[in-house]
Amino acid sequence: MVGMGRLLDVGFGTRRRPTGAAVRHVFYTRKVGARPVVNRFELSSEVMGDVPNGGRDDPKFLCDAMLGSLARWLRFFGFDTTYLEPGVPDPVLADLARSEERWLLTRDRELSAVGPRTALVRAETLDDQLVEVLSRRALRPTANLERSRCGECNGVLEAVAREEIEEMIPAYVFATAPRFRRCEGCGRVYWQGSHSARIVARMHAIIQRLNV
Numbered sequence: 589m590v591g592m593g594r595l596l597d598v599g600f601g602t603r604r605r606p607t608g609a610a611v612r613h614v615f616y617t618r619k620v621g622a623r624p625v626v627n628r629f630e631l632s633s634e635v636m637g638d639v640p641n642g643g644r645d646d647p648k649f650l651c652d653a654m655l656g657s658l659a660r661w662l663r664f665f666g667f668d669t670t671y672l673e674p675g676v677p678d679p680v681l682a683d684l685a686r687s688e689e690r691w692l693l694t695r696d697r698e699l700s701a702v703g704p705r706t707a708l709v710r711a712e713t714l715d716d717q718l719v720e721v722l723s724r725r726a727l728r729p730t731a732n733l734e735r736s737r738c739g740e741c742n743g744v745l746e747a748v749a750r751e752e753i754e755e756m757i758p759a760y761v762f763a764t765a766p767r768f769r770r771c772e773g774c775g776r777v778y779w780q781g782s783h784s785a786r787i788v789a790r791m792h793a794i795i796q797r798l799n800v
């Protein structure tokens with residue numbers, strides 16, 4: 589039911605009320621159910637153009653259970669990145685990475701030796717991990733959230749007409765945000781604001797370190 593969803597601050601996973609202080613955090617999403625109802629809609633000039641989510645030749649990643657934050661931020665950078673909860677046996681993880689042609693990223697030295705598409709992540713902090721992974725693959729992503737995937741489920745974000753999501757978001761956001769995108773996987777709605785600006789600033793800082 590529209591209006592019953594949770595409002596999430598995607599960047600840090602904290603819940604926010606849809607009024608008041610929520611203005612400070614703008615990379616919000618609203619969960620509208622396990623699977624969204626797919627409606628036909630026409631793109632209007634108000635809807636952002638479709639920007640490819642990652643390049644065709646970009647590598648894909650699979651993060652193990654210890655690297656959930658890394659997975660989320662690789663998605664922000666636009667990389668197709670899956671993440672598995674704890675409890676998946678190592679051979680299954682390795683087979684999955686191979687079959688889906690993903691690089692398995694892990695903090696587990698033993699698992700990283702299963703290879704051949706595995707990579708040990710040595711860095712301990714998120715920013716250092718991003719620098720390590722991106723530089724090792726010689727990747728030079730842009731700090732552009734319009735290329736990002738859903739941080740929660742890795743779904744592709746598609747432009748959505750304003751009238752499609754009006755009842756799913758706070759009125760002040762509807763009135764001020766110029767464009768919206770919706771995750772084709774989980775139905776969360778994204779728009780840009782001060783919180784996304786902070787994410788972009790952090791992306792810029794990481795990219796700067798790649799160029800050193």
Ligand SMILES: [Zn+2]
Nearest residue numbers: 738741771774
């Ligand atoms: Zn999603």
